Amino acid sequence: MQILNFLFPKHCINCAQSGEYLCLDCKKKLVAHPEICPYCHTYNRFYQTCFTCKNKKNNYLSWLIIAFVYDKILKNLIFKVKYFHKKDIAEFLAQRLFLVIQTNQLLQYQTNVLNEETLISYVPSHRYRKHFIKWYNPSREIAKLLAQKLRLNLINIVKKTRNTRQQVTLTKSQREANLSDAFQLIKNSHLQWNETIIFIDDITTTWSTLNEIAKTIKKEYPQISIWWAVLWRHDS
Ligand SMILES: [Zn+2]
Numbered sequence: 001m002q003i004l005n006f007l008f009p010k011h012c013i014n015c016a017q018s019g020e021y022l023c024l025d026c027k028k029k030l031v032a033h034p035e036i037c038p039y040c041h042t043y044n045r046f047y048q049t050c051f052t053c054k055n056k057k058n059n060y061l062s063w064l065i066i067a068f069v070y071d072k073i074l075k076n077l078i079f080k081v082k083y084f085h086k087k088d089i090a091e092f093l094a095q096r097l098f099l100v101i102q103t104n105q106l107l108q109y110q111t112n113v114l115n116e117e118t119l120i121s122y123v124p125s126h127r128y129r130k131h132f133i134k135w136y137n138p139s140r141e142i143a144k145l146l147a148q149k150l151r152l153n154l155i156n157i158v159k160k161t162r163n164t165r166q167q168v169t170l171t172k173s174q175r176e177a178n179l180s181d182a183f184q185l186i187k188n189s190h191l192q193w194n195e196t197i198i199f200i201d202d203i204t205t206t207w208s209t210l211n212e213i214a215k216t217i218k219k220e221y222p223q224i225s226i227w228w229a230v231l232w233r234h235d236s
């Protein structure tokens with residue numbers, strides 16, 4: 001490892017200090033995201049969907065943990081994981097998610113300190129198809145590392161049934177139409193009725209994607225608890 005560092009010295013992506021991809025000073029600049037309802041963004045403990053939003057039609061997300069407040073440092077970190085496959089950065093991001101999950105008392109309570117009925121999954125790869133690295137999905141990479149840390153099984157639960165347009169450029173109703181039935185359960189995922197799934201996503205998707213995946217799972221397994229853990233909030 002030291003030889004590698006010698007041959008390819010690491011520099012902080014933010015301040016260029018040598019040693020690590022993100023130096024300690026810049027790590028401190030990443031701020032934890034406040035606990036809010038994923039729909040109306042008002043304060044709500046444990047990142048739960050608030051009572052009003054929970055009762056609205058087509059709201060399928062119950063909990064959405066957001067690790068960081070959006071910051072250009074974070075954007076750069078994810079860029080490096082996505083396009084340059086930097087394992088150490090994925091490791092750092094997974095460690096942060098691990099801490100946020102470990103300190104969420106509601107999640108800990110629900111899963112009885114994360115027992116074997118809890119699974120880790122990730123939002124399937126999409127939008128990367130046109131790029132030169134077709135197979136790389138940063139969400140999967142981070143989910144894999146997180147599963148190891150939590151000692152939980154990693155499974156792929158949903159797949160995309162068709163290509164969809166980039167969500168960011170669409171209006172709310174266009175998004176819903178764009179994503180309608182775009183996901184499908186993978187046949188041999190063998191879910192149990194009482195499981196808890198922690199879904200990981202990086203920055204690229206909008207809430208509508210997460211909502212649509214939750215809807216797809218809930219249709220067949222209404223009892224399953226789905227938690228979402230994302231790195232930052234994509235404002236939409
Ligand atoms: Zn730095």
Ligand SMILES: [Zn+2]
Nearest residue numbers: 037040050053
């Ligand atoms: Zn709300």
